[in-house]
Amino acid sequence: MIKVENLTFEYPGIRALDNISLGINKGDIMALVGPNGAGKTTLLHCMAALDAPLSGTILLEGRNVLDDPRACHQKIGYLPDFFGLYTELTIRQCLTYMAMAHKIQPTNINQSVIRAARRLKIDDRLEDKAGTLSRGLKQRLAIAQSIVHEPEILLLDEPASGLDPEARKSLSELFLELRDQGMTLVVSSHILSELEDYCTNMIIVRDGKIVEHKLIERENENLITIILQAINEQTEIIQILKKTDQVSCVTPAREGVSFRYPGDRQLQGRLLRQLMEQGINIYSFTTEKKNMQDAYLEQVGKLG
Known part of the structure; x- marks a missing residue:
């Protein structure tokens, strides 16, 4: 255009x-x-x-x-x-x-x-x-x-x-x-x-x-970052997530695990049930999505 x-x-x-x-x-x-x-x-x-x-x-x-x-x-x-x-x-x-x-x-x-x-x-x-x-x-x-x-x-x-x-x-x-x-x-x-x-x-x-x-990321359109915290060992959680469909970028984060997943809430609910059925004792499941101001300030911060 x-x-x-x-x-x-x-x-x-x-x-x-x-x-x-x-x-x-x-x-x-x-x-x-x-x-x-x-x-x-x-x-x-x-x-x-x-x-x-x-x-x-x-x-x-x-x-x-x-x-x-x-x-x-x-x-x-x-x-x-x-x-x-x-x-x-x-x-x-x-x-x-x-x-x-x-x-x-x-x-x-x-x-x-x-x-x-x-x-x-x-x-x-x-x-x-x-x-x-x-x-x-x-x-x-x-x-x-x-x-x-x-x-x-x-x-x-x-x-x-x-x-x-x-x-x-x-x-x-x-x-x-x-x-x-x-x-x-x-x-x-x-x-x-x-x-x-x-x-x-x-x-x-x-x-x-x-x-x-x-x-700009939109829920229900793009992948978002999810932080999962559970009683299980971090390595166990990472192994299970890496074998799960549509999960990507699995990394340790904040006494838990960070990963990328579709923003659709129904899919997130299905994933949560699936992980619990596999023995993951979850006590925190939160999304982490940077807004425009976060992204702007982060980029400006990089420039000093």
Whole structure:
């Protein structure tokens, strides 16, 4: 879907992006994380064909966004961190203006406005002025403006900034809905707990470089780590686990045994019964799954 190769961007005296390469597949919700000044916003600007890098290429479905930025803008929606709204215009007028800016055919504008408003669940407020909306509804309007032209990719810079917990949860659900409707999302944020609710993978950016690109583990989808503690000898437990179907990476850990196993809870229950039937006297059977914040802090810790 998107392929970034050897991307370098410089501000006067500062290298903001340093030979970055990455790939984003259709249907991904990519989390872009890192400290302030890491280069996340600059990367989004380049991907949105708003800034030209010093070197490197950005391909959108094989087309270089720098060669034909206008055409790529029809396939990309972008929500900046500090977005602006015309406060004296109604929601309908704001969306109509953006539809016209994207050169949607006049006969299709009203349909596009209604569709975008419905997707963001603001179609019951079309005649409300933007300036009267709450922060959460303003965010929804801004996203609706970003997708009124039906883009395939949506780039969002700190979309949950300034939102209360309820509005953040609603935003997480919205992003999953957009993904299910066929959109690919790239989300830059510092709020790792919210990102974990909906992102499929994570890129850590630091000092203009990608230091890690990893998939986000999901229960019932990927293998998870289980820590098993029992009265039996550790060597006995390890021998039995190594002979058990779907068990891998069996190692001693914390007065017990650590191993990898599918995240499905029914399979875990079946395994627990199976081990007990084989004479393993278990007193602790716990999952150990690193969240995004754990993974991020671990990687940052490695970098010193």
